[in-house]
Amino acid sequence: MRTPIVIGNWKLNGSKAMAEALVAGILAERPGLSDIEMGVCPPFVFISQVVAQAAQAGMGVGGQSCAEHVTGAYTGEVSAEMLRDVGCRYVLVGHSERRTLFGETNAVVARKTRVVLDAGLIPVLCVGETLEERQAGNMNAVVGGQIEAVVDAVGIQAFDRTIVAYEPVWAIGTGQTASPEQAQAMHASIRAQLAAHSPAIAQAVRIQYGGSIKPDNAAILFAQPDIDGGLIGGASLNAEDFLVICRAAAGSLRLS
Ligand code: 13P
Numbered sequence: 489m490r491t492p493i494v495i496g497n498w499k500l501n502g503s504k505a506m507a508e509a510l511v512a513g514i515l516a517e518r519p520g521l522s523d524i525e526m527g528v529c530p531p532f533v534f535i536s537q538v539v540a541q542a543a544q545a546g547m548g549v550g551g552q553s554c555a556e557h558v559t560g561a562y563t564g565e566v567s568a569e570m571l572r573d574v575g576c577r578y579v580l581v582g583h584s585e586r587r588t589l590f591g592e593t594n595a596v597v598a599r600k601t602r603v604v605l606d607a608g609l610i611p612v613l614c615v616g617e618t619l620e621e622r623q624a625g626n627m628n629a630v631v632g633g634q635i636e637a638v639v640d641a642v643g644i645q646a647f648d649r650t651i652v653a654y655e656p657v658w659a660i661g662t663g664q665t666a667s668p669e670q671a672q673a674m675h676a677s678i679r680a681q682l683a684a685h686s687p688a689i690a691q692a693v694r695i696q697y698g699g700s701i702k703p704d705n706a707a708i709l710f711a712q713p714d715i716d717g718g719l720i721g722g723a724s725l726n727a728e729d730f731l732v733i734c735r736a737a738a739g740s741l742r743l744s
Pocket residue numbers: 497583655659660661662663698699700701719720721722723
């Protein structure tokens with residue numbers, strides 16, 4: 489049995505006051521959602537405040553990215569070790585916005601996964617294809633290549649503490665969602681790929697879906713056998729919407 493995990497990725501949104509109100513709203517319902525794992529990834533500058541508010545209440549906090557370096561002359565960067573120091577549990581690596589807007593290659597993503605693991609944190613490895621890649625029928629090869637680059641770098645054993653997030657690029661922030669069948673097919677393909685390295689790790693690894701998850705589509709996505717929760721963008725900025733999605737993840741446990 490894999491514990492569903494729902495993480496909010498706030499992206500470049502928020503303020504001190506907004507973060508405090510949003511987290512308070514989420515935590516008010518946390519006791520009723522103890523069957524699932526929950527987390528939020530605020531912008532770096534709000535992480536300490538959110539950790540102070542959320543850690544004791546059983547909600548994890550993560551960074552949205554980190555440096556591929558451990559320390560040194562890299563102006564503007566934040567290391568995985570710093571994120572651990574301020575109380576993070578997760579770091580997103582390879583989010584498609586990092587890949588497309590900031591030029592992160594599979595090799596960079598693999599190095600970031602390594603430093604996150606070395607810092608004792610949990611990488612949330614984001615993978616996904618563009619619309620062109622899907623239309624050309626290349627989605628499995630693209631996502632497979634993104635996964636394999638990281639397996640090559642960190643070894644399959646590291647996936648016992650890694651979360652995978654499948655986020656089709658064409659579904660992020662567009663209001664367009666992968667159908668439950670499309671999402672399930674890709675999740676099964678990712679799990680099969682990991683199973684070729686280690687059946688036990690593949691069975692245990694959690695694979696989140698991300699890309700326009702909303703209160704009205706979360707339950708059907710989470711009901712798929714290989715979907716173990718979600719990575720939520722826009723809908724994670726509203727406490728009630730995020731909570732409806734978390735309740736859907738908790739509800740999926742009762743179906744399984
Ligand atoms: P949206 O939920 O806004 O589509 O964003 C998904 C995402 O990128 C989460 O990391």
